[in-house]
Amino acid sequence: MGVGIEVRGLNAWYGKNQSLHSIDMTMPANHVTAVIGPSGCGKSTFVRCLNRMHETIPEARAEGSVKVGDMDVYGSGSDPVEVRRRIGMVFQKPNPFPTMSIFDNVAAGLKLNGFRNRKQLQELVERSLRLAALWDEVKDHLHKKSGASLSGGQQQRLCIARALAVEPEVLLMDEPASALDPISTSKIEELIFQLKQHYTVVIVTHNMQQAARVAELTGFFLMGSLIEYDKTEKIFTTPADKRTEDYITGRFG
């Protein structure tokens, strides 16, 4: 099951440049929340702060409180590796391990975590590929084909399967469909909709129609601040803030 995410007073910097300003945002469990905004608004930085990916960039740092279920992501005893296991991430460009087989791609995270039981491993790989809606397309050549041999859309679903294999509670997606054709995009979108039964999903997207299609809640970021956060229907039909309206109607950004 997914867990809720509660962000309070989150600030982030790249060197001396502050890229996020006191973000407060609550993302409910088993919902899809979209984060939209123009380039450079801080939306990617925001999601990368949720699983402590932000700090992997030199001179980047973050302050504030992020609670994912009962886990205090920035608490003193928090372990970034454990954080990233519980909060999976999928990126814009599919990045499977190119020479590994499909099976090994999905099993990679589990093996890294010391998982050795072959039968259980097989079960988890199958479950993850099914959840990622890829199983039927690859089940006959799990060990024969490499990750790189798949199409772009399949590679992205493979990456989703890989993220799901370690059984996270939250799935962060940074522009997961922007490099895909419309058919693959609609598969990913349908998948996101299914995944929320098991996970809490946060998706960054440039594509507002995509946000409107997949997310129940949408937050609009501008210059590192969260301008408006509401039900998706409200944001796209009657936004409260003029800046949100100007952005989603294409008047700027």
Added chain:
Amino acid sequence: MRSRFQQGLDDLKEKLLRMGGLAEQAIDRATEAYRSRDSKFCQMVLTGESAINEAERDIDELALDLLAMQQPMAVDLRFILAVLKINADLERVGDQAVNIAQRVLDLISEPEIELPVDIPRMADAVSTMVQRALESFLDGKAEVAEAVLQMDGIVDRMKDEAFVVLVQKMTGDCSCTRQALDVLLIARALERIADHATNIAEDVIFWVRGADVRHGGAHYRE
């Protein structure tokens, strides 16, 4: 890309206002036909209807294209939805003007009699409502649209009064039944036009404020 979209929205507005002009003209001609008992005005209304129908199709088509090609959001989406609904209302206004013209043609084929109903006064009120509703659409003025909503009750009362006095008249003197019935139907057509003006005003408020004010009260999206 966007400026082309903006151009599309401007075209849509202009087309709708032009259609509004045709609908207003139809009401005025129908009213003039009643005042002057001149069938020439009735014919103008009847022949003018096809232009209104054509405008309706044209506007629907452009609105559909904009929805499909530009995927508008927020205020733009509300604007196009409002245009589609106003378009249908204006077409119905045209139909009601035709109904009035047909009743007037029937009236003038009968001997002229005195009836205790002031149709021109009612038509003035209705025409003002349509004008104001279109004005509110032109400038996106929700407060003008609100004033239109206030006027609807007055026209409703005028129609109710007409109904009472005309039924009395028909009951007392059956030689004038046909004329009284014509006038009654004209009053009803005018009242319907006022309802359409009300709908238009509500759609303008929805476009500008994002509030649904139909059926009394303001409903804002939660």
